[in-house]
Amino acid sequence: PPAENRLLPIWYWNGVIEENEIVRQIQDMKDKGIGGFCLAAGAGLNIPHLSQIWFDRVRVALETADACGLQVWLHDEHLSQNGLGTRQALLGHPQFIAQQLTHRETVVQGGQQVDMNLPWAPVLLVIAVPLRRDRSLWEDAQDIRAYLGANHQQTHFAPNSTLPVYHPYTHTTHTPTRRLYWKAPAGRWRVLVFLQEPIISHTQPGIHIDRLNSEAIQHLQNITVQPYLDQFPDQVSKTWKGVFTHQTDDSPLPLKWSPVLPDYFQERNGYSIVSCLPALITNFGPNTARIRYDYFQTIGELKQKSDLTQWKNWGKEQNLHYANNIPISRTAHRNNISILGTGKKGEKIGIEQTRGFTPNPTTYQKNAVFTASLAAQTNAKGVLNTCFRNAGWAQTLQDMKAQIDAASSQGVTQFAPDGFLYTLNGLRKHSTTQSQSHQNPYWKHFRLLADYAGRLSYALSDSQPVVDIALLEPITSLWAHLSHPENDWEYIGPDKDENALVERLISDWTYIINALHDMQRPFHTLDPAMLSQAKIVGKEVHIGQAKYKALVLPPMTNMERDVFEFLKDFIHADGQIIALGLMPIEDIEEGTSVVDQCFRLTDVEPGRMIRDYTGHEVGVHLVKRGSFSLIRTGGAVERNRGSEMLANQLNDVLPKQVSIQSQGKNPSAIQFHHRISDKQHLYFFTNTEIASTTARIQLPSLKRNTTVNLWDLETGKRIPLVNEIVGNQVIINLPFSNHQSHLVVLSNEQESTSEPAEIAPLAFDIKGNWKVDPEEDNALRLS
Incomplete structure (x- = not known):
């Protein structure tokens, strides 16, 4: 090559x-x-x-x-x-040094003195929020920036070398710090301070560059x-x-920041991110999900x-x-x-x-x-x-x-x-x-x-993938509940209930990915935002090289409006959509409510849907609305083994084109990747486990004479494969040793003159006395 x-x-x-x-x-x-x-x-x-x-x-x-x-x-x-x-x-x-958003907070009673030392860094927001039964009254928050000042942290006392007669010693202070000094009025108060600080990496110490700043790049x-x-x-x-x-x-780092972010955020979203910073660390009222979505999307x-x-x-x-x-x-x-x-x-x-x-x-x-x-x-x-x-x-x-x-x-x-x-x-x-x-x-x-x-x-490389199923990514739902996309979706908030919801969403998303893998169903993941570039052609979604016949939706708490409108159009075109567990129960954009439209589609009230999904009662049933299917669960999809109903629905609306029957304990050990070029179909099969197995594989035949070859990737040779054609199916048998792979090619090329071969597993006679000699000296590493 x-x-x-x-x-x-x-x-x-x-x-x-x-x-x-x-x-x-x-x-x-x-x-x-x-x-x-x-x-x-x-x-x-x-x-x-x-x-x-x-x-x-x-x-x-x-x-x-x-x-x-x-x-x-x-x-x-x-x-x-x-x-x-x-x-x-x-x-x-120094203006190009990467920054992060940090915060400090404390809770005080009326009459208490807040004396908070802060890093020597730009302060973005300083507020005091009254509390009522531990609930923050954000509408009554007070700006207390006026009580922010500066002090030195350290004292220096040493002999005076310049004027020792008159001033034998000198006293100076240095190392400045920001200091908040505020006395709380009557009531109970939550004091929050948000700062912009340089990123400090503990694994790779050093200075980072601001990749949100085009001038820096x-x-x-x-x-x-x-x-x-x-x-x-x-x-x-x-x-x-x-x-x-x-x-x-x-x-x-939990939250990225940049000096260029506030202006860009204001221009894009029409409101100030600085005044809404509490939403990035805690519940900030009914607009919390929208603010978090806008933050991560803008970043x-x-x-x-x-x-x-x-x-x-x-x-x-x-x-x-x-x-x-x-x-x-x-x-x-x-x-x-x-x-x-x-x-x-x-x-x-x-x-x-x-x-x-x-x-x-x-x-x-x-x-x-x-x-x-x-x-x-x-x-x-x-x-x-x-x-x-x-x-x-x-x-x-x-x-x-x-x-x-x-x-x-x-x-x-x-x-x-x-x-x-x-x-x-x-x-x-x-x-x-x-x-x-x-x-x-x-x-x-x-x-x-x-x-x-x-x-x-x-x-x-010289071919296109053939995949019929797209699994949407619940990105905006995870954003809205402080699941960080660049930290393996780690939850970065303080709320235990919200953390439990995030863990359930991620667990079910993982479960569905693994389930499709175990079904031997090739699938693509699909960022919902990519649907803005997609077209509905017949009953398929076409986007770039991809052509999807079915969309699978994992549990999600929200959805962008343009995405939901596209899904509605796909349903009207009789396109197949299978949703699992949870449909949107919160809006993240102004205007027409996606939540209300989901209610009309499913006839399930949002409050009931989230209660069922986060509850502990076990149960699963199917809601059908034309080509739209909702697999409702009491509790997590994984706990209810919702993949079984997902498999049944996919088999009904999208029968498998490739069938693999393998021996061994794991029926899904053999995975494959299907690609198509000008005149041939390529199937790459790989054994994902240590155990050897033999697989009986059924592939869709081509319209004209079908030639089946094995491309030996170790030698570069093409070997005709023994095959059986039954109806519109080509049947082959392939042995797989430990993690072995095969590349099978179907084409309309002229039959080879060589005799088709059965691929037999290698057999070695290991009887007798064996002698092992070292090929070379074995080095001993001395630490």
Whole structure:
């Protein structure tokens, strides 16, 4: 396969970078089937970053890669957003330092003195709210900013060296602090202070840049990537193919802020966010859900406009690709990126069984389905997966292949291993990323994996996914109840009941994702905002390359009005919609009430619906309104095993096109990904478990003569498969060993002259005495 389909590892320069070693490692990559590399500064770099010596070494890398036919990408930053490039960009520009929203609060009785020391930071809002039976009376809140002042925190007392005769000692104070000094009137009061403070990451200490500020991003580009354009104009789009943004936020900050946010928020939403800040931490009355929705939506739009779009436009101007894998507020905020990135921590085979490890399928960055779905909906060029990270030094080629297969079955088309380390000298071997290159004993066999991954990428890239089902994402419902999208949907509020609701919404969303997976029903996730770009064609929803015949709605507390109007139109066109558990019970936009329209659609009063969903009575029944189905539950969908009714409804309205019957304990162990190109259908099947099995697979035949081939991804050969055609179905039998995969292709091509083959499992005679000799010395690591 060509270089663009081969592995593109992130290559960390993390020591004293020497020209001869650069050449040697690049030539070694070429020999091992690598298609290129993404150059990044790594922990332990021992030459000045972005200095002339750095660019001299980069020139050697570009020239060597060009001679070897490899592609080069540049990492726009030093791994995370507090890296070397960012710090240089912030020198002399403190206005570009990223900020977060913080708050302090206390409750006092009338007559008590509030004496609150606060950080030396801009104060956004200072209010005192009267309490009545622990309920905040927001309409009677008082602005007490006038009682805010400043003091010094520390005292300095020392001998006076300038005038010791008259003043033997000096007394000074320093380290300023903000101080609120207010005496509460009669009653009980809740005092709240909101501040704008610099982001402090405990995992990656350093200064972060404000990615909500377009001027900050433009300045970052001038510092971190413009020098490459100046130094290597002849390599742009020739060997240097693109820029990759990865891990821009490494701090679990609750609420983002920026000095540019208040004005943008006012312009977009028509009211001030500053006066409504309490809604972001507590119940603020009937408009709480709307304010939270507006906040997260505005933050996401600002990030898209100031950061993502600016990078995309920069790449287009320079004729360079741009890919990213960054934390987002919602999927739709990445809808203008041509190469979408997704990442997942590396996993060793069997970790699920041995450690009870279950990945969270609702995390945007770690579940490739979100990114692959968006790629199909936006006609993106590809889905780039940063794989193998954090799997430890015991990771094997088999583990890597299993990760590639799992990601490919979810729609990934390109792979960027994270990563290759230039050196392991000293403490560098303890880097977060273990090196997958020449330091490992399996390196001499790496070509096997590289060729396999390249062929798989080549086959999947030149085709379109075939998916009939879209699962809507309950994003706005989680926003409205302080479930943070960039912190794995962690609840960041103080209300135990609200926390329980959030946990139930996420648990049911997870349950439905896993249920569709277990049903062997290929599905896409769908950010409701993407429906603004969709069209109803017959009884299908068309958006980009995607064509959906059924929409599945997880439990949700609200919905954007345009989304609900689209769903109504789809129902009127006899389009299939299946909702589970909970329909909107709160409005997040002014104007016509979505809640009222849902009531007319379902005949279920909103108050009763939320009581049933959050209650403890078990029960499930079906409400049908034409092509709309509501699976109502008493309590959580998961607790009521609502997936059984979901499976029945899908089988009724959308019979399976692909049927897989496998031996073994887990009937859903075999997963597949279906794609279509000009004249052929590709089915990628993968065994997701350690146990071996044999599967009887039924596929829809083509209209004319159907040829069935197995594309051997390890050798590149096409092997005719023995098959049986029954009616309009093609039946094949495939054996699957531990985590084995097969790529089956149906086409109308002329039959091969070779005899169709049965794929038999490999059998080894293990009887007799075995002798094991070490291939090479086994190194002992001394910490």
